[in-house]
Amino acid sequence: xxxxxxxxxxxxxxxxxxxxxxxxxxxxxxxxxxxxxxxxxxxxxxxxxxxxxxxxxxxxxxxxxxxxxxxxxxxxxxxxxxxxxxxxxxxxxxxxxxxxxxxxxxxxxxxxxxxxxxxxxxxxxxxxxxxxxxxxxxxxxxxxxxxxxxxxxxxxxxxxxxxxxxxxxxxxxxxxxxxxxxxxxxxxxxxxxxxxxxxxxxxxxxxxxxxxxxxxxxxxxxxxxxxxxxx
Numbered sequence: 262x263x264x265x266x267x268x269x270x271x272x273x274x275x276x277x278x279x280x281x282x283x284x285x286x287x288x289x290x291x292x293x294x295x296x297x298x299x300x301x302x303x304x305x306x307x308x309x310x311x312x313x314x315x316x317x318x319x320x321x322x323x324x325x326x327x328x329x330x331x332x333x334x335x336x337x338x339x340x341x342x343x344x345x346x347x348x349x350x351x352x353x354x355x356x357x358x359x360x361x362x363x364x365x366x367x368x369x370x371x372x373x374x375x376x377x378x379x380x381x382x383x384x385x386x387x388x389x390x391x392x393x394x395x396x397x398x399x400x401x402x403x404x405x406x407x408x409x410x411x412x413x414x415x416x417x418x419x420x421x422x423x424x425x426x427x428x429x430x431x432x433x434x435x436x437x438x439x440x441x442x443x444x445x446x447x448x449x450x451x452x453x454x455x456x457x458x459x460x461x462x463x464x465x466x467x468x469x470x471x472x473x474x475x476x477x478x479x480x481x482x483x484x485x486x487x488x489x490x491x492x
Contacts, residue, residue: 283369283394286477288377292392292485295417295430299491300441305433308418308447312440315407315462322402322466323445341401341467348406348463350454354383357391359451363463370395370451376483388457393417393484396425396450397473402466406452407440412459414452417486421446425474432486448474455488 298304302311312318325338346362355373360366371391372379398421408414413436419429425448435441435452440461443449452461476484 283376283475283477286376286394286483288375290375290477291482293427293430293480293482294390294485294487295428295432297415297432297434297487297489297491300416300433300435300439304431305441307420307444308431308433309403309441309443312405312407312442315405315440315464318405318440318442318464320403320405320442320464320466321445323400343402343464344467344469345462345464347409348451348461349458350451350461351458352386352388354381355379355386355388356381357453361463363465364469368451370453371483371486388488390488391453391486393450393486394476395473396430396448396476396484397471398446398448399466399470400446400472401468401470403443403445403447404449404465405440405442405463407462408435408437408452408454409460409462410456411437413437413455413490414459414461415455415486415488416441416449416452417484418443419448421448423472427476427480427482427484430484430486434489434491453486453488 320343322339327333344363348361350359357370359368359370371393373386373388415432415434417430417432
């Protein structure tokens with residue numbers, strides 16, 4: 262599995278255009294832990310839907326907004342459709358990476374311990390949580406994730422709105438027998454396997470507009486997502 266970024270993560274440069282890797286994060290950054298719940302149709306209401314047939318499940322596409330009083334012509338503004346591919350996640354020691362073939366992009370997603378001390382070569386890492394520095398949403402459409410290896414996973418989500426706060430997130434545990442399809446504008450980052458790696462079928466809007474939030478820069482915290490079943 263190819264890893265695009267091989268430099269030590271403490272020295273990775275923050276590329277503003279992509280939000281793929283963070284600047285150095287000071288040691289001892291406070292954390293906020295979201296509530297952990299089981300993903301069910303009822304608990305996912307307002308965030309997304311359960312997926313059992315990933316190749317036929319619809320992904321909502323948002324019509325291009327009108328710029329004035331003239332309406333967008335019927336059957337236009339949403340013709341780009343969707344793109345799909347494999348979204349892979351893998352741990353290197355205490356650092357989690359991701360690669361989304363649907364949009365040909367790679368990311369440093371987070372760490373299992375304080376990033377100032379996290380190591381890619383840790384022998385027996387504690388991966389009971391992931392510390393996230395970045396979240397985003399897609400105004401052009403939804404996004405579908407389905408576990409190809411039936412691996413259980415956790416996905417942290419927050420409902421739409423630019424006035425986001427870390428406490429708005431809820432972490433949803435999925436047992437690997439189904440996937441999730443997020444509504445447009447729902448805040449997320451990825452889906453995090455309860456295993457050393459995981460492969461997910463990904464389908465999302467082809468326009469791939471992304472609105473981002475840098476948690477340490479905006480709020481001075483990391484999002485500490487538990488990677489386990491709910492109590």
